[in-house]
Amino acid sequence: MTRTRFQDALNFVMRWEGGLADHPNDPGGRTMKGVTQRTYDRWRADNGLPMRDVAQIEDAELEAIYEDGYWSRGRCDRLRAQLDLVQFDTGVNMGPNRAIKILQTSVGASPDGQFGPRTEAACDDCELTPAITCYCDIREGIYRRLAQRPGQNIFLTGWLNRLDDLRAQVGVPGFSPSRSGATERVERLQDLGPNDPLEVWQ
Numbered sequence: 001m002t003r004t005r006f007q008d009a010l011n012f013v014m015r016w017e018g019g020l021a022d023h024p025n026d027p028g029g030r031t032m033k034g035v036t037q038r039t040y041d042r043w044r045a046d047n048g049l050p051m052r053d054v055a056q057i058e059d060a061e062l063e064a065i066y067e068d069g070y071w072s073r074g075r076c077d078r079l080r081a082q083l084d085l086v087q088f089d090t091g092v093n094m095g096p097n098r099a100i101k102i103l104q105t106s107v108g109a110s111p112d113g114q115f116g117p118r119t120e121a122a123c124d125d126c127e128l129t130p131a132i133t134c135y136c137d138i139r140e141g142i143y144r145r146l147a148q149r150p151g152q153n154i155f156l157t158g159w160l161n162r163l164d165d166l167r168a169q170v171g172v173p174g175f176s177p178s179r180s181g182a183t184e185r186v187e188r189l190q191d192l193g194p195n196d197p198l199e200v201w202q
Contacts, residue, residue: 005081006071009088010063012169016162016186017092020055031188032057034092035065043069066092074099075115079123082170086135089166093159094139095191101198102142106135111198129171136167141201146189158186 017034030037032054040054043065071077074091076084083103091099100119101111109122123131140163147156167175192198 005084006067006076006088009071009076009085010066012085012166013066013089013092016089016165021187030054033062034188035062036188039065039069070096074103075120078115078120080128083123083128083132083135086132086166086170089162090135090139092188093162093186094142094189097194097196098142098189098192098198101192102135102138105138105198106131113192113194129173132170133172136163136172138198138201139163142199145199145201155187162186 013034020030020032022030032040035054035057037054040057040061041051043061044051070091071088073096074087076088076091079087087099087103090102094102097113100115101113103109103115103123104111104113104119107119107122107126109119140160143156143159143163147153147159164175
């Protein structure tokens, strides 16, 4: 079941992660299907493989990076359906550290970035729809704050389109699936450091 949910979540993410991108204002840098060159370099090094251009990434490598670096690292396998997708997509676009802190904030846990027993219990006990709605609202607030930085406003429409598609996918009230589907790649954000606080989002 968890494996199927990962595949379903990956399918959603791939709707928004296009081919090769290397926009000068993208803080993530050179990226292929949502995997940055830095992430790919690190994964290849960890697996004893020589460095190469992320444009050459193979499907099996792509899946392994997403599963290990985002699904497992974001503890998506410990979350209920729908919340796991929100956590996974956020981790991919905004970084796993930030995603865990948003998750903790949305379920009323302390946003310390550590997914421990208290965070897991808060996720298990929360009312799912209000928690997901709050999670997405936090994500939107962060996007809007980041868009105020020089050179970042051009990404806001893409960020919000992706977020609204996610809201529709998980059943947040007031959002409908896009009839045209995703047609653009959305720029990645640089993750928070483990000890960095979550941005002010309100």
